[in-house]
Amino acid sequence: MSNRFRSTIAIVLAIALVASLAALGGCTNSEDNTEGTTGDTEGAVKGGTLSQFIVEPFAITPTLAYESEGIYIVSALFDSLVEYDPITSEIGPAAAESWSANEDASVWTFKIRQGAKFHNGTEVKAGDFKYAWERMLDPEMASEISYHLLSVKGATEMLDGAATELEGVKALDDYTLEVTLVEPYPDFELVVGHPCLGPLPKDAVEADPKFDENLVGNGPFKMAEPWAHDQYVKVVRNDDYYGDEPNVDGIEFKIFKDAETAFLEFEAGNLDFTEIPAGRLGDVTAKYGASPDGYTGNPDEQVLTGPELGIYYANINNTKPPFDNVKVREAICLAINRQAISDALFDGSRKPADSVSPAGILGYEPGMWPESRYDVAAAKDALEAAGYPGGEGFPTIKLLFNSGSYHDQVWQLVQADLKTIGINSELESVEWAVYKDKLKKKEFDIARYGWVYDYPIMENALYALFYSTSADNQSYYASAEYDAQVKKARNTLDLQERLAGMRDAEKILGKDMPVAPIMFYSHFDLTSSRVNNFRYSPMNIPDYSHCWIAE
Amino acid sequence: MLKYVARRILQMIPVFFGVTIVLFILRAPGVLPGDPIEMLTGDRVISETTYNQLVSKHGLDQPLTTQYVTYMKNLARGDLGQSYKKNRSVTEIFVEKYPYTARLALAAILIEVVIGIGVGIISAVKRYSFWDVAGTLSTSILVSLPVFWLGMLMQILFGVYFKKWGLPYLPISGMGNPPDLAHLILPAITLASVSTAYVARIMRSQMIDVSQQDYIRTAEAKGLSGGAVVRRHSLKNALIPVVTFIGIDLGAMLAGAILTETVFNWPGIGYEIYLAIIARDWPIVTGGVVIVVIAYMFINLLVDISYAFLDPRIRYGGEAA
Numbered sequence: 001m002s003n004r005f006r007s008t009i010a011i012v013l014a015i016a017l018v019a020s021l022a023a024l025g026g027c028t029n030s031e032d033n034t035e036g037t038t039g040d041t042e043g044a045v046k047g048g049t050l051s052q053f054i055v056e057p058f059a060i061t062p063t064l065a066y067e068s069e070g071i072y073i074v075s076a077l078f079d080s081l082v083e084y085d086p087i088t089s090e091i092g093p094a095a096a097e098s099w100s101a102n103e104d105a106s107v108w109t110f111k112i113r114q115g116a117k118f119h120n121g122t123e124v125k126a127g128d129f130k131y132a133w134e135r136m137l138d139p140e141m142a143s144e145i146s147y148h149l150l151s152v153k154g155a156t157e158m159l160d161g162a163a164t165e166l167e168g169v170k171a172l173d174d175y176t177l178e179v180t181l182v183e184p185y186p187d188f189e190l191v192v193g194h195p196c197l198g199p200l201p202k203d204a205v206e207a208d209p210k211f212d213e214n215l216v217g218n219g220p221f222k223m224a225e226p227w228a229h230d231q232y233v234k235v236v237r238n239d240d241y242y243g244d245e246p247n248v249d250g251i252e253f254k255i256f257k258d259a260e261t262a263f264l265e266f267e268a269g270n271l272d273f274t275e276i277p278a279g280r281l282g283d284v285t286a287k288y289g290a291s292p293d294g295y296t297g298n299p300d301e302q303v304l305t306g307p308e309l310g311i312y313y314a315n316i317n318n319t320k321p322p323f324d325n326v327k328v329r330e331a332i333c334l335a336i337n338r339q340a341i342s343d344a345l346f347d348g349s350r351k352p353a354d355s356v357s358p359a360g361i362l363g364y365e366p367g368m369w370p371e372s373r374y375d376v377a378a379a380k381d382a383l384e385a386a387g388y389p390g391g392e393g394f395p396t397i398k399l400l401f402n403s404g405s406y407h408d409q410v411w412q413l414v415q416a417d418l419k420t421i422g423i424n425s426e427l428e429s430v431e432w433a434v435y436k437d438k439l440k441k442k443e444f445d446i447a448r449y450g451w452v453y454d455y456p457i458m459e460n461a462l463y464a465l466f467y468s469t470s471a472d473n474q475s476y477y478a479s480a481e482y483d484a485q486v487k488k489a490r491n492t493l494d495l496q497e498r499l500a501g502m503r504d505a506e507k508i509l510g511k512d513m514p515v516a517p518i519m520f521y522s523h524f525d526l527t528s529s530r531v532n533n534f535r536y537s538p539m540n541i542p543d544y545s546h547c548w549i550a551e
Numbered sequence: 552m553l554k555y556v557a558r559r560i561l562q563m564i565p566v567f568f569g570v571t572i573v574l575f576i577l578r579a580p581g582v583l584p585g586d587p588i589e590m591l592t593g594d595r596v597i598s599e600t601t602y603n604q605l606v607s608k609h610g611l612d613q614p615l616t617t618q619y620v621t622y623m624k625n626l627a628r629g630d631l632g633q634s635y636k637k638n639r640s641v642t643e644i645f646v647e648k649y650p651y652t653a654r655l656a657l658a659a660i661l662i663e664v665v666i667g668i669g670v671g672i673i674s675a676v677k678r679y680s681f682w683d684v685a686g687t688l689s690t691s692i693l694v695s696l697p698v699f700w701l702g703m704l705m706q707i708l709f710g711v712y713f714k715k716w717g718l719p720y721l722p723i724s725g726m727g728n729p730p731d732l733a734h735l736i737l738p739a740i741t742l743a744s745v746s747t748a749y750v751a752r753i754m755r756s757q758m759i760d761v762s763q764q765d766y767i768r769t770a771e772a773k774g775l776s777g778g779a780v781v782r783r784h785s786l787k788n789a790l791i792p793v794v795t796f797i798g799i800d801l802g803a804m805l806a807g808a809i810l811t812e813t814v815f816n817w818p819g820i821g822y823e824i825y826l827a828i829i830a831r832d833w834p835i836v837t838g839g840v841v842i843v844v845i846a847y848m849f850i851n852l853l854v855d856i857s858y859a860f861l862d863p864r865i866r867y868g869g870e871a872a
Contacts, residue, residue, distance in 0.1 A: 058591075058636060058637065058638070059638055064638065066592060066593065066595070067593060139604050140608075142601060142604040142605045142608050143601070144591055144592045144595070144597050144601060146598075146601060147598065156600075159598075159600050159601070159604075160600055212638070228728075229639075229644070229647065229818070230648075230818035230823075231725060231726070231728070231818055232728070254725075255816075256724065256816045257812065257813045257816055257822055258813050258814070258816070260703070260814075261706075261723070261724050261813070261814060261815070261816050262724075262816075264703070264706050264707065264710065264711060264723055264724070265723060265724055267711050268710045268711045268714055268720075268723060269714065431585075431829065432585075432590065432829060432830075433583075433584060433585025433586070433589075433590060433829065433830070433831050434584040434585055436585065436586065436589045436590065437584050437585055437586060437589070440586070440589060440596075449594065450594050451594065471596040471597070471598050471599070472595060472596045474596065
């Protein structure tokens with residue numbers, strides 16, 4: 001089953017990739033390779049240490065890491081059961097050689113690769129996955145990312161403290177892992193590709209109280225020394241690795257407080273991968289050259305602006321009048337000039353959002369939200385249909401966002417757009433803590449919101465953000481029709497039918513417009529002129545194994 | 552003298568309780584907006600179960616008074632608690648970082664003392680000379696430059712361009728591994744810049760002031776050489792306001808230097824406390840403030856004691872201090 005699955009995914013992804021690349025004006029060879037693509041590795045040389053800018057992570061252990069900084073390090077140190085291709089996000093074997101599901105995709109069996117070792121020399125066995133997953137669900141750890149495992153039978157019971165063992169996960173023998181789910185979930189094979197769902201060596205974890213800062217993993221790199229807080233995390237090549245041996249000797253994740261300082265270090269020749277400072281895309285591209293596909297960095301093709309799987313949107317409080325009126329939400333959706341926002345802040349590199357599912361995701365189709373476009377006349381009509389001709393009688397609303405970053409500028413533009421159709425608004429620029437507080441207490445009209453996908457599946461956002469009982473549903477949209485459609489699609493076995501079902505769910509959203517999509521995130525990053533074939537995926541995971549450094 | 556010192560140290564106790572109580576009041580619901588547990592996950596919302604687990608893990612379900620008593624008990628054992636956000640012990644964070652902050656602060660104070668006082672003396676002794684004008688002018692400029700701007704300017708010049716031109720260049724961020732002097736130069740100059748200018752100006756005006764005093768005229772009348780007058784009489788008497796200023800400044804620097812730490816990526820405590828305030832990570836905020844307050848009070852005490860050496864008329868420990 002999984003092979004059929006994977007080849008179908010591969011074909012669809014290849015088509016989507018070619019289409020999106022054609023749209024970008026680039027060209028590349030896309031090969032259908034279930035082992036994962038390696039990029040153009042011709043002329044690869046060994047040696048050198050890659051240095052990368054990160055901010056101080058909250059955690060670098062797979063049990064707790066949730067931000068991209070932590071996940072960079074986790075992905076270098078650990079291999080999950082399957083792994084995502086850095087360009088297509090297609091899955092291929094990693095710690096598991098093969099896998100299969102029962103007929104309704106509620107029980108999954110993973111064959112663990114024999115002979116693969118942890119960095120301390122012990123062999124990776126099925127039980128190490130069970131241990132790692134149980135650690136993530138342990139109430140003592142209080143992991144914020146335990147949601148990854150909620151589809152597994154017994155996960156909720158463990159979180160609640162009602163069970164001390166993860167009932168749904170069994171090591172049938174050293175090399176066979178059986179996972180029983182709460183309900184059929186054909187996309188589960190994509191969930192287990194998340195870098196934080198790798199195995200942990202129980203003995204090493206229990207022997208070292210500081211294990212989470214000096215990790216022992218099973219990935220292509222191992223830690224050179226414990227995490228030096230606010231300074232660096234150093235990893236070196238794992239010579240005992242079962243897969244493709246990395247070309248670089250190691251990676252130094254240099255921790256900076258400020259991207260501007262990191263950029264100066266980049267200019268001084270001391271960094272290989274960093275962020276582009278806001279507003280500098282134009283001159284940086286002129287100097288360093290754009291990457292043709294937006295994901296792969298090579299000398300003179302160093303600027304990466306490929307779309308990411310993530311969305312920035314205006315979160316509308318659906319429970320509060322007048323926003324409970326769909327025509328009002330439609331007017332807001334039509335009033336926002338998304339291209340102008342992208343042009344003003346990101347030199348046009350971020351794509352205007354035409355739904356909540358980004359173009360790079362499997363199953364995407366343009367035009368699922370017909371009203372997610374810029375049309376002032378239609379917006380005025382919608383506002384009139386809602387009973388507020390020219391904005392007459394419409395209350396002055398508040399636009400809530402956390403100050404700093406680029407949000408202030410985005411919302412000034414949105415404010416001006418709303419003014420054009422007759423809606424007066426005030427900017428409510430508050431610090432992060434206050435922003436979170438107001439969202440939680442539903443004390444907002446329209447608020448900034450962002451979502452980055454955990455797995456390359458439409459359902460990841462459609463379920464989390466809009467299912468009526470989901471904790472992440474911050475627009476408080478509730479539709480029985482939508483809930484039923486998402487749930488049905490989620491359980492559908494056939495890939496094409498499932499994707500069609502997800503699109504149907506998205507179209508219900510397109511009709512109800514619970515939020516106003518603004519733009520899809522995209523990379524805003526830069527590689528140095530000595531780095532070749534550095535691939536930074538749409539899911540923000542760099543491929544450290546196939547890049548190389550040429551002095 | 553000893554009695555005076557003992558009294559000053561005893562005075563720290565009520566200040567300490569006052570500060571910690573105020574910091575705990577800030578935690579009470581409704582005093583400051585923001586929930587520290589909600590701060591932990593970025594845009595993502597945590598489930599009710601995880602939320603409750605985190606609340607009880609950090610003892611936030613206890614009444615504030617109980618939390619305070621527990622905190623004090625732990626503090627007596629040198630335990631400043633566990634950061635909400637960082638999964639680390641606060642004691643460990645400060646034990647690691649305080650030496651970095653002290654390193655930067657002491658280097659900056661050294662520059663302040665040597666260059667600030669030096670320029671001040673030259674300006675005062677060679678009044679209205681070329682050097683005086685140059686000193687006064689450059690200190691005026693230095694005082695008005697924003698610290699982060701000066702820092703970035705030096706980074707670009709000495710780090711990026713000097714390297715490009717093939718000249719000896721300086722590292723522009725971090726402390727070095729292991730920490731070295733080269734990494735200390737630019738951040739220390741940046742941190743010291745404004746204060747050095749102040750020290751030079753205070754020193755100059757004090758020296759000029761003192762040089763018009765009767766006892767200087769007496770010393771000159773006795774036939775002492777100009778150099779000896781400056782060394783033995785005017786310098787010592789002019790130093791009191793300068794020492795006061797440097798003391799206050801050192802206290803401030805030991806509380807961390809957010810701008811310099813940010814620009815030069817120095818792993819000090821200023822930025823740590825700043826981030827903790829934003830994230831409502833109370834254990835780090837409370838622990839940091841307690842340490843900073845104690846350091847500040849000790850330095851003030853040292854400054855006060857130094858007065859007695861600079862001016863023998865100042866006596867401590869008597870009936871009237």
